[in-house]
Amino acid sequence: MHRLSLDLGERSYPILFGRGLLRVKDVLEPYLGREGVLVVTNETVAPLYLNDVLKMLGGRKVDQLVLPDGEQYKTLDTLNLIFNTLLEKGHNRGTVLLALGGGVIGDMTGFAAACYQRGVDFIQIPTTLLAQVDSSVGGKTAVNHRLGKNMIGAFHQPKAVLIDINTLKTLPDREFKSGLAEVIKYSLIIDREFFAWLEENMQDLLARKDQALLYAVEVSCRLKAQVVSADEREGGIRAILNLGHTFGHAIETHQGYGSWLHGEAIAVGMVMAAQMSGLMGLLTSSDVGRIENLLRAAGLPVVRPENISAQQFLDLMAVDKKAQRGIIRLVLLESIGTAIVSADYDRSKLAAILELR
Ligand code: NAD
Ligand code: GLY
Numbered sequence: 270m271h272r273l274s275l276d277l278g279e280r281s282y283p284i285l286f287g288r289g290l291l292r293v294k295d296v297l298e299p300y301l302g303r304e305g306v307l308v309v310t311n312e313t314v315a316p317l318y319l320n321d322v323l324k325m326l327g328g329r330k331v332d333q334l335v336l337p338d339g340e341q342y343k344t345l346d347t348l349n350l351i352f353n354t355l356l357e358k359g360h361n362r363g364t365v366l367l368a369l370g371g372g373v374i375g376d377m378t379g380f381a382a383a384c385y386q387r388g389v390d391f392i393q394i395p396t397t398l399l400a401q402v403d404s405s406v407g408g409k410t411a412v413n414h415r416l417g418k419n420m421i422g423a424f425h426q427p428k429a430v431l432i433d434i435n436t437l438k439t440l441p442d443r444e445f446k447s448g449l450a451e452v453i454k455y456s457l458i459i460d461r462e463f464f465a466w467l468e469e470n471m472q473d474l475l476a477r478k479d480q481a482l483l484y485a486v487e488v489s490c491r492l493k494a495q496v497v498s499a500d501e502r503e504g505g506i507r508a509i510l511n512l513g514h515t516f517g518h519a520i521e522t523h524q525g526y527g528s529w530l531h532g533e534a535i536a537v538g539m540v541m542a543a544q545m546s547g548l549m550g551l552l553t554s555s556d557v558g559r560i561e562n563l564l565r566a567a568g569l570p571v572v573r574p575e576n577i578s579a580q581q582f583l584d585l586m587a588v589d590k591k592a593q594r595g596i597i598r599l600v601l602l603e604s605i606g607t608a609i610v611s612a613d614y615d616r617s618k619l620a621a622i623l624e625l626r
Contacts, residue, residue, distance in 0.1 A: 270296070271487065275406060275494040277426060277501060284406060284490050286432035288479060291321040291394070297367075298327075300392055300429040304363030306331045309351060309378040311338040314370040314396055317439055322369055322394065332358045336374070340531075343373045343413045345421065351381040365390045365428070371397035371444070372404035372531070376419070379410030383425035393427045396436040398448025399532055402455075402489035405430045407497040407510075417588040418518050424502055432490075434482045442568075447532025449474065449567040450513075452485050454539060455492045457560065458509045461606030463488050464563070471566045509608040512600040513538030516573075519585035523577050536569035541622055546602040548618045556605050579623035 270293070273284040290296055306329060310319055315335045323331060334354045336347055355364065368378035368391060375393050382391035393405035411422025437445065452474075456464035466484075467474070473481035493510065500507040517538030521529055543560045546552035561571050586597045598612045599619075 271483070273487070273490055273494055275426075276498040280426050282427060282429050284430045284432065284494065286401075286434065286483070286486055286490070288433070288435050288483075290431055290433040291318060291325055291436070294325055295327055296325060297392060297429065297431060300390075301326075301329070301365050302363050302390065304365070305358070305360045306365050306367060307351075307355060307358070307360060308333045308367040308369055309336065309374060309381070310334070310369040311336045311374055313338045314374070318369060318394075318396060318436060322367065332360070336377075338373075340373055340413070343377055343411075345412055348377055348381055348384075348412055351378065352385060355381075355385055360385070360389075362386045362389055365392060367392050367394060368405075368427075369394045369396065370400070371395065372400045375400050375405050376410050376422070377412060379408070379425055379427065380412060380422050383410055383423035388425065390428045391425070393430045395430065395432060397440055398437055398445055398486075399451055400448075401432045401434070401437070401486055402448060403451040403493060403510075405432070406490055406493045408501065418522055420588075426501075430490075432486060434479065434486060437477055437482060443530060443533075445477070446475075446568040447530040450532030450536040450539070450564070450569055452489050453563060453567065454510070454512050454535065455489050457539065457543075457602060457605060458512050458600070458608035459492050459496070459606060460488065461604070463492075464559075464605050468559070468563055468566075471563070475568065508598070508610045509600055512602070512608055513540075513542050515586050515597060515599060516541040516582070519582050520574060520577065522585050522588075523581060524574060529574070533570050536564045536567075537571060537573045540564065540571045541573065541625075542600060543602055544625065545599065545614070545619060545622045548622065549601065549614060551601060551603050552605075556602075559605065560602075573625075579620055582623045 270287040366378050366382045368375045382389050395401045395405035408424050408426035410425050411419035414420040513535045517534035520534040543557045547557040564571050596612045
């Protein structure tokens, strides 16, 4: 078992990762406390991994809640199902919630934990690549609103993150590739060498070879942990983790949650951010090309959907959480491996990028 730490003083927590960890009995024992446990999962993940998790928890009395599957269920209504179960089963403030699934389950369960009785502990057991390298780490929790993604939520850090890369073997190809978008994101914003490694090793990653997966998960979690421990509440540097997200969230919201996968929308968003950086003279055209090529090699889309007008983009981007006084702030690249956040860009250049099809 490998271990990283996310350092946040007394709220620091471990990120445990490796092969077959769901079969290691009692691995979560130090983080569970003495009271109840509620495992929250969905109808796709439950038949695959719920039994392993129940066995791992040994003889404890554990409640379980199996939710419908899909981004369209990441809502306040679904959140209420978690609260109903917690109350009906008599869970108190010592209860620990376990989020078993992808980013949708992790974000909702984390938000439920942030709210229930003004805050209980939770543990992330991410089972998608996206959740393992991104959403399970860092304490952002939320549900969607009709008018914007992740608009209702809280910062609430888990007590531990348990990553079993074996769960990635059952992940549909499209979901796996969606997770690769976030892996590539880290290389673009912070780590040029990792970008070169990804260029070299994309085939092994796509073949889901253990060593490649372990390395990609390790580097991604280490980079994310570094950024979050420097700026937990996104007052500054953490915003770079949103490379491609301002454009990407607009695509997701416009197309309807669940039709474009998060990573797919982010992939296109990162291309748009790279193009904008190129147009501003920050990034060379050969680097813009390398970025597009790597995303394409990962099987991700690099061209935005045709049916969004530039004005619709602008309207949706203005809802972005990074916007300040109505001004859209963009994460841009100064080079591969160096990101900046800026509101100081030429609006006509942004308009040109939004018109590109
Ligand atoms: P997801 O949770 O919808 O999971 C994708 C699909 O894979 C689902 O159908 C799920 O049931 C299925 N699945 C999960 N694990 C599986 C497995 N091992 N085998 C087979 N099928 C499996 O999507 P996601 O991509 O994991 O997460 C996307 C969500 O994460 C979005 O809502 C996004 O906003 C959020 N997110 C949050 C953060 C954060 O910091 N909190 C960061 C990035 C993304
Ligand atoms: N996924 C962006 C963040 O965690 O800040």
